[in-house]
Amino acid sequence: MSIWEYANPKKFITTTERVMPVLWAAAAVCIVGGLIWGFFFTGDEVRQGATVKIIYLHVPTAMLAINIWVMMLVTSLVWLVRRHHVSALAARAAAPIGMVMTLIALATGAIWGQPTWGTWWVWDPRLTSFLILFLFYLGYMALWEAIDDADTAADLTSFLCLVGSVFALLSRYAVNFWNQGLHQGASIMRVGAVIGTDTEEKVNNIYFYPLMLCILGFVLLFVALLFYRTGTEIRARRIKALLARERVMA
Amino acid sequence: MSLRISDLCIARGGIPVLEGLSFALEPGQALILRGPNGSGKTTLLRTIAGLQPPVSGTIEGAEDMIAYAGHSDGIKPTLTVSENLDFWAQVFGTEGIAAAIEAFDLDILRDRPAGELSAGQKRRLGLSRMLVTGRPIWVLDEPTVSLDAKSVMMFAEAVRAHLGQGGSALIATHIDLGLDSAVLEVGPFKAKLPAIDDFDGAFL
Amino acid sequence: MIALLMRDLRLAMRAGGGFGLGLAFFLIVTVMVPLSVGPQAALLGSIAPGVLWLGALLACLLSLDRLLALDWEDGSLDLLATAPLPLEAAVSVKALAHWITTGLPLVLAAPVLGVLLNLPVPGFKWVMISLLLGTPALSVIGTFGAALTVGLKRGGLLMSLLVMPLYMPTLIFGAEVARRGAIGMDIQTPLLMLAGISAASIALLPFASAAVLRINLR
Numbered sequence: 001m002s003i004w005e006y007a008n009p010k011k012f013i014t015t016t017e018r019v020m021p022v023l024w025a026a027a028a029v030c031i032v033g034g035l036i037w038g039f040f041f042t043g044d045e046v047r048q049g050a051t052v053k054i055i056y057l058h059v060p061t062a063m064l065a066i067n068i069w070v071m072m073l074v075t076s077l078v079w080l081v082r083r084h085h086v087s088a089l090a091a092r093a094a095a096p097i098g099m100v101m102t103l104i105a106l107a108t109g110a111i112w113g114q115p116t117w118g119t120w121w122v123w124d125p126r127l128t129s130f131l132i133l134f135l136f137y138l139g140y141m142a143l144w145e146a147i148d149d150a151d152t153a154a155d156l157t158s159f160l161c162l163v164g165s166v167f168a169l170l171s172r173y174a175v176n177f178w179n180q181g182l183h184q185g186a187s188i189m190r191v192g193a194v195i196g197t198d199t200e201e202k203v204n205n206i207y208f209y210p211l212m213l214c215i216l217g218f219v220l221l222f223v224a225l226l227f228y229r230t231g232t233e234i235r236a237r238r239i240k241a242l243l244a245r246e247r248v249m250a
Numbered sequence: 251m252s253l254r255i256s257d258l259c260i261a262r263g264g265i266p267v268l269e270g271l272s273f274a275l276e277p278g279q280a281l282i283l284r285g286p287n288g289s290g291k292t293t294l295l296r297t298i299a300g301l302q303p304p305v306s307g308t309i310e311g312a313e314d315m316i317a318y319a320g321h322s323d324g325i326k327p328t329l330t331v332s333e334n335l336d337f338w339a340q341v342f343g344t345e346g347i348a349a350a351i352e353a354f355d356l357d358i359l360r361d362r363p364a365g366e367l368s369a370g371q372k373r374r375l376g377l378s379r380m381l382v383t384g385r386p387i388w389v390l391d392e393p394t395v396s397l398d399a400k401s402v403m404m405f406a407e408a409v410r411a412h413l414g415q416g417g418s419a420l421i422a423t424h425i426d427l428g429l430d431s432a433v434l435e436v437g438p439f440k441a442k443l444p445a446i447d448d449f450d451g452a453f454l
Numbered sequence: 455m456i457a458l459l460m461r462d463l464r465l466a467m468r469a470g471g472g473f474g475l476g477l478a479f480f481l482i483v484t485v486m487v488p489l490s491v492g493p494q495a496a497l498l499g500s501i502a503p504g505v506l507w508l509g510a511l512l513a514c515l516l517s518l519d520r521l522l523a524l525d526w527e528d529g530s531l532d533l534l535a536t537a538p539l540p541l542e543a544a545v546s547v548k549a550l551a552h553w554i555t556t557g558l559p560l561v562l563a564a565p566v567l568g569v570l571l572n573l574p575v576p577g578f579k580w581v582m583i584s585l586l587l588g589t590p591a592l593s594v595i596g597t598f599g600a601a602l603t604v605g606l607k608r609g610g611l612l613m614s615l616l617v618m619p620l621y622m623p624t625l626i627f628g629a630e631v632a633r634r635g636a637i638g639m640d641i642q643t644p645l646l647m648l649a650g651i652s653a654a655s656i657a658l659l660p661f662a663s664a665a666v667l668r669i670n671l672r
Contacts, residue, residue, distance in 0.1 A: 155669045170623035302672030322529025328468035340457030
């Protein structure tokens with residue numbers, strides 16, 4: 001039983017359709033449960049009050065925003081090396097999800113930043129790199145849309161993802177350096193400081209477990225969305241192929 | 251020196267167009283490709299020239315042997331005729347463009363910017379490029395488009411001379427060049443589409 | 455390779471080749487800046503390094519669509535791909551020709567435009583050095599973008615969308631060198647990073663550009 005069996009579109013669709021109801025339900029339970037637990041059954045933070053609770057949306061989406069790009073990089077490589085269409089289509093299907101996650105992370109960050117720092121936006125390295133990541137998602141999706149031939153589009157976007165990843169990483173370091181130069185080590189609100197990962201008393205921190213539940217929920221949601229969208233992409237690709245056949249037959 | 255094609259299958263836009271093609275082209279031989287528009291002649295020539303990979307099958311003896319001329323001539327309008335030819339001679343590492351100029355009667359056009367040439371004159375310039383490449387196998391796609399009768403004779407003469415020197419030529423054309431050459435009708439090699447319910451790995 | 459370089463340079467110099475257009479664009483962008491932000495000398499002086507870098511970057515970007523598209527349209531790329539010259543070398547040479555006709559004039563013009571923007575005196579040296587180190591990277595990265603979009607009918611806008619995120623690290627370090635140099639700060643780290651990005655781009659990106667071009671040619 002090799003993982004590559006799922007590179008067969010038919011097998012992929014039948015398998016994912018079987019697990020998808022479970023995924024949707026589990027994602028809903030985790031997210032709703034985590035949010036209710038987090039919003040109503042944990043106390044306010046000493047300095048920030050109730051504002052801190054936006055981490056239940058902010059942290060999971062921010063984590064996904066980055067990891068979805070990494071997943072696209074992996075599936076792009078798989079396409080370039082093994083030429084499995086499902087892999088390329090999964091990368092295509094993941095991009096809009098990643099873009100929306102980046103957008104949510106940016107928006108919740110701004111909403112959080114307003115009461116905490118007194119401003120909607122600062123050119124903090126972290127915020128800036130998310131904005132740059134958002135632009136990379138935009139470019140990647142635009143290139144997919146622009147090219148007619150499906151295999152050419154898959155090849156070109158894979159190369160863009162590959163080269164883009166290197167430059168995105170470079171941008172991350174560049175931006176770190178760039179702002180440090182202005183604000184002499186501006187002390188930003190570290191997520192780790194809030195959820196307790198930075199400190200010894202991680203286990204005691206009341207925000208930790210609901211947050212973990214939310215993160216799990218969002219990951220499950222992403223997987224469900226990814227399966228759903230990849231299935232759609234496979235069918236769209238199939239329709240395109242059938243239409244092309246008809247033209248040839250005619 | 252000889253070009254060997256065996257059991258070649260080629261695709262355009264992901265759809266197989268020709269399959270089961272096998273032939274060999276020996277030095278001194280010419281092969282004329284015929285077939286209706288859209289039958290895959292251009293795709294076949296581009297595949298043999300190495301511009302796109304075949305779906306399956308092998309092409310032997312093509313590496314660094316082929317001079318390809320497609321529908322566009324790659325002529326720069328702001329360069330003169332001789333500058334255009336000189337460039338390709340340098341790229342292919344050959345010396346002298348005199349033979350090419352003479353064979354296609356381009357001498358009086360030598361110093362004219364290529365942008366001022368007529369369509370037929372441009373085509374002659376494009377074809378004369380084959381002579382400066384120094385490559386033994388010519389792969390030509392509809393070479394006689396926009397040529398007048400006299401220029402077609404000129405071209406046929408150039409091909410004949412090339413064959414005489416041990417070169418070979420693969421030409422997709424509809425007109426009779428008066429060459430003593432074999433004809434390959436690509437129609438019978440039209441690819442059959444894979445069965446419709448064949449929903450594994452590939453899409454078409 | 456030299457033949458290709460000479461041909462591209464010659465084409466750029468001839469009528470309609472577009473030589474000098476990038477330079478003129480650079481000039482006009484720089485002139486627009488004081489018109490939009492106001493003529494205060496202190497303000498202009500502090501933003502001058504960034505403005506010069508952004509202007510140079512945009513001038514490079516706008517001249518990219520001619521880099522491969524013309525050769526694509528007239529079939530030269532097909533012929534080059536079947537020529538003995540490896541495609542990797544061909545795209546490197548085309549990037550070099552782009553740099554000579556666009557990047558180098560920008561480097562040389564930058565000090566003159568610096569005067570218009572009231573650039574502090576120590577900044578002149580560092581603006582020129584940073585542009586000299588950074589513009590080759592802009593040309594090579596741009597060639598990759600041009601190769602990605604060469605087969606598209608109206609790829610210009612899309613290419614800008616694809617290339618600009620790739621330009622970000624170069625811009626950040628390049629402008630940082632110029633800005634720090636202008637106010638007399640230590641420039642070693644960004645300068646080394648800028649040089650590193652340029653060197654790595656020149657060495658590695660032509661392989662990606664050639665691979666992408668082959669995909670587009672089939």
